[in-house]
Amino acid sequence: MRAKLIYLLYWTLQALAFPFLLLYLALRIHRNAAYANKVMERFGFLPDSLHRTVPGAIWLHAVSVGEAITAVGLLQRLKQELPFAPIYVSCTTLAGRAMAEQKLTGLADGVFYAPIDYRFAVRRVLRALKPSVVIVMETEIWPNLYRDTCRSGARLLVVNGRISDKALPKYLRFRWFFRAALAWPDAILAQDAIASARYEQLGAPHAIAAGNLKYDFDPESTxxxxxxxxxxxxxxxxxxxxxxxxxxxxxxxxxxxxxxxxxxxxxxxxxxxxxxxxxxxxxxxxxxxxxxxxxxxxxxxxxxxxxxxxxxxxxxxxxxxxxxxxxxxxxxxxxxxxxxxxxxxxxxxxxxxxxxxxxxxxxxxxxxxxxxxxxxxxxxxxxxxxxxxxxxxxxxxxxxxxxxxxxxxxxRRGATGRAVDAVVHAYEAAVVRPIGWNQLGWLWQAGVAVDRALKTMRLDQPPQPVISVGNLAMGGTGKTPFVLWLCERLAERGHRPAVLTRGYQRTTSEPVTTLLPGERASVERTGEEAQLILRAGHAALGIGADRQAARWALSKQYLYDVIVLDDGFQHWRIRRNLDIVLIDAIDPFRNGLPPRGTLREPFSALRRAQAVVITRTQPGRTYQGLLDEIHRHNPRVPIFQASVQAEVPAVPPGTTVGAFCGLGQPEGFKQTLQNLDLSISFFRVFPDHHHYTEQDLQPMSMRSQLLLTTEKDLLNIDPDLAQTCKVEAVRMKLILTDEPNLLDLIGRVLPPLE
Incomplete structure (x- = not known):
């Protein structure tokens, strides 16, 4: 309560001071015209090139020249430890930005002016960068930056922290104020024992003496x-x-x-x-x-x-x-x-x-x-x-x-290694979520609850066991590869699986389509995702918006012994024996519930899950923060991790390669390409389930000798057009880190083989 009152006082004073801040900025610009350059960045308006669609970035704030130079060694190590994480650097001074742009070329993915410490400016930057970790170098204590960083789910570290002899009396005079801000950082890595003790005097609970990064200066790097x-x-x-x-x-x-x-x-x-x-x-x-x-x-x-x-x-x-x-x-x-x-x-x-x-x-x-x-x-x-x-x-x-x-x-070297370890630990512990209040999210959640209550009143109870494969988000979690994996494993064990799927984006007029293993049908009759399942040949398919009707129609043609309910977590009308929920490791929260985001249900819905699979994982990562978030809602649910192994067509040396896709989560395909030993000249994103025309592909084919896309996207391209424009698919294979235990869990609901 005390901290809330302190922040309320801070926000009130900020509101009163805002006109004077604008006057100060005007005077600075009048005295030095260079100060006007990109001044809107100080209000949180970053260029489009710095905006990210998914979480996972690192934001390092280095006030001026000294901090920017000190950060070089740290960023070099972070690039080695977290090569997939883009790094953005903010500065306050003109000289600091000039130095960062000069010294951090190849290390920082972008440099910008730090936002003024107003909530609207700080939140605008957090929404643009979607950082998993925010690193503040040395002495900067910004209450709104600290608070909103942590409320966004990102982790906050103060690195190379220090409080000078001159500044200490001023800070101690307002210790009651700074205690509220210093409660937010997950760790304060102070330069020495003196600095650590001074942070503790101000009320910081997580200050340790970790050494001075400047001791790790490498003379040979200059x-x-x-x-x-x-x-x-x-x-x-x-x-x-x-x-x-x-x-x-x-x-x-x-x-x-x-x-x-x-x-x-x-x-x-x-x-x-x-x-x-x-x-x-x-x-x-x-x-x-x-x-x-x-x-x-x-x-x-x-x-x-x-x-x-x-x-x-x-x-x-x-x-x-x-x-x-x-x-x-x-x-x-x-x-x-x-x-x-x-x-x-x-x-x-x-x-x-x-x-x-x-x-x-x-x-x-x-x-x-x-x-x-x-x-x-x-x-x-x-x-x-x-x-x-x-x-x-x-x-x-x-x-x-x-x-x-x-x-x-x-x-006295070694501070950089300790700082890198702290950043990597914080990165794994972060779970970035939407910041601020989703005003209409409650309305969506209420609608889902009403829909569920009405539909479960007429529950369809098939005699065969039902395994639901679903997710919290509206697509883009790698659900189809998992269904393919599941059907293949069921068939290997001698079962006869049937997949019930709605066949999204199919254009046939027939309300229900039933297909037996080995049959063929056009994409227009099946939709892209069902077509991939059909071509694998391990399961029969019942396709239709009314999946009960699809089950009844299929049961008249095929003697299946297990049902795989595709995208079934929010399909209330069919009873299921096992609910497997997929969560995307790249962007689990998807900006929250509609209308802001694309989560169908909040994470609290995981209490209904019997198994959770985290998809699109990176080798070597722990995802500890995401594991903790899942177990917060369902402490006993087993969690598995899945990654994708890509099979790339043969690419002759010297071939220029472009890539494109139309997926619910295009970053997944982009990440897969980045993990391959390929030089991609461009990556273009189309809407999910996009049907490609010559106007879409011809300009891209003029820029590259080979175009790579997903198997799903290739289904939406006329074969002659794909051949003309030299489009080939990257085939994906799902790899589960703990496959035997997941199969054992699935086996508990399967019928005995005859």
Whole structure:
């Protein structure tokens, strides 16, 4: 109740502050036109290219440049562990987005500006991306993002979390507020024990010390731009000093680090005439200011963005993302943000190269790292700016401190592995569901209840056992492959199965069609799904909207001993001995009940099931969250997993291949193709049960030499047209992970063989 009141207060304040937020955005745009670029993303309006039709993505939020760089190693590992999961990265700052687009190419499937922390904006992004896991890097605490992520069924992780010395008193002052938000994350992986304890002070129940991702920085993953490399080779300086991430004053009385560095450089040049200073201001808006200061002092320099062959004593790096690579050529590094009250920046990257590091007194943002390095003698801390020249001058000759720093950095690796393990665990535990209230869903549910009550009053009770194969969703769960598997197994055991199916999309005028094993009939008489069952030849078929009438008609022609009720979970008129319910692993909730989604019944209907089969599973995954959700409604129901083994036509080397389908769940076919060793040039989706024309296929055949589709779709293509357009089907075979136990369960309801 207390948390609800806190959130109600937060939403009220947000509503009052919204006009001022719009004014703030307008001022930012006025001051910097670049801020207007894609500003609607901040309100949750993502481009169509980022919208997903099914859950399963990973959304990582990296505020700015530092977080984006830190995320590289984590994303590389996640791509290896969860190759099927698309990854999207959001940033808050302009520089952070530019860095993410540069550094995360090939790792992130999309980069966008993070939404402002209003429910409408956050929910719009969650509905677009449908993430299974949301990862928040470092210190961001956004109450609505935290709450709505967890309410969507996605898992929320704070990775590399930290709370600085400067920020802690402010957070503690509003601990009553932050406690409500910090109750939502499933895990907070703090950088160290100090950070973990601070989260606990604020009321976070799941904070642990998991290590700092920045310790896992790999020096070999960086490089120097060829233009800079060639310039350094021509200049061939005696020594190189890098002043990294220099900052302006933060409080009255603070020094400007660019001034400190330039004064120090002028002193050092008296002892080191061929010393090269590489000056790297922290913020892009400081580039021009640093250039003006160099000019005012009469120090020759070149800007990295306008590099020429001229040799000068100062290289001003006015670009983003090149600092890490430059550390490999440095003889000493001064880490900025440490003389003014800024809390310091990351010293681990230069340390990983074995470069001696000098800092000012303020390293509060990295207090545990700084304490470890100072205790080991791996960093030099200068209290006053006037002493910087002495410290840098000494280290230009003595690199032993750098070697100690390298060893210390190497010993503290492993945080990335722990973070990856946490993300994979969270991914398996997630079950993404519709967020928000489905206003008319209750009306659909009431209608289903009334329909069931009326139809069960006239229950048809066949003398043969009835095995129902159904689902909660309106198609797209792999039901037909399962019916084919079931009929084949029943026939192998000597039974004579009969399938009762409605024959959806058949065009014949006859109300009931009966077909015996081995008979043939047109797709118009059967419909596509029934046609696939017929061609398999393991069962007789009774086809018609009235499945009672189909059973009676078939019983006059064929002596079957078991009935398979196709799509039978919501067919109330026939008594069944075993209800098998299929659930799609890709998108189990299907956006909920109509009119919003395509679930016929909520998950609570699983209490009627005697067996559940999760279809379209990926090898190696546990689906623990989905298992828990099923058992929440039916604790004793046995659960089985099924995957699809694809048989692809022979594709000659160099053949361009396109793919298309018209299915209730096209992502299943798309996933199957992705698991194959095929290069698919395009994938087009048509409506379910689509009947293809020359106008549909001809444009696609012009783009590829071979078109792949499903067996079901191939039935809706004229054979001559399929041959002309070179269309072939990918044949699917169902693989059950625990087939013997499922067959044993089915065998309990079967009659004894004569």
């Amino acid at each position: 490089s120097i731009a060829p233009a800079v490399h060639d310039w350094l080779r021509r200049y061939d300086p005696e020594r190189i000093w890098i002043a990294a991430s220099t900052m302006p004053p933060a409080e009255p009385g603070d020094p400007d680090e660019d001034d400190i560095v330039l004064e120090t450089f002028e002193l050092l040049r008296e002892r080191f005439p061929r010393l090269l200073l590489i000056l790297v201001p922290r913020r892009p808006e400081r580039f021009d200011e640093a250039a003006a200061k160099l000019t005012a002092r009469g120090i020759p320099f070149q800007r990295r963005s306008k590099l020429t062959e001229e040799s000068v004593p100062v290289l001003l790096v006015d670009t983003i993302g090149e600092l890490s690579g430059l550390f490999r050529v440095a003889d000493v590094v001064f880490m900025g943000g440490t003389f003014p009250h800024r809390g310091g920046h990351n010293i681990l990257e230069p340390a990983a190269f074995g470069v001696p590091v000098v800092t000012g007194p303020h390293m509060e943002n990295f207090s545990e790292i700084a304490a470890d390095f100072r205790a080991a003698g791996a960093v030099v801390t200068v209290k006053e700016p006037v002493d910087l020249a002495i410290a840098v001058g000494r280290l230009l000759y003595d690199r032993s401190i750098g070697e100690i720093g390298r060893q210390l950095s190497d010993e």
